[in-house]
Amino acid sequence: MNGIRIYYCRNAVEGNVVPAELAELGMRDDITLEAVPCGGRVDPRYLLKAFEGGAYAVCVLTCPIGNCKLMEGNIRATRRIELAREYLAEAGINPNAVEIIVPSESGADALMTAIENIRQFVNKSSRVADGVKV
Secondary structure (H helix, E strand, C coil): CCCCEEEEEEHHHHHCCCCHHHHHHHHCCEEEEECCHHHHHHHHHHHHHHHHCCEEEEEEECCCCCCCCCHHHHHHHHHHHHHHHHHHHHHCCCCCEEEECCCCCCCCCHHHHHHHHHHHHHHHHHHHHHCCCC
């Protein structure tokens, strides 16, 4: 699995249906999409295993703050991303190679903005992987 791994909370997408814009990213050969029951369940070790498996960037999409169906999973996910960044830095890997995207609010517009942020992360990560300084 070389490339970029995108984990997304099933509850962050409306009706458990992956928006076309996100599915389009998953059609690229260098991107793997994976639904998770809750963004807060993405443990730092799980993220590090993605890098171990050949990923050069990892992104997590959660529910908006205050709208998590599993209490505070999105807040927990934010803390876990910070911990993963610390581990990556200790291992000599760019800590910005892991990103969390938290929509500003519920609704289709906020989700589309979040997906655009994922697209920007993907583009930036791809340029870094290609040796272009960003």
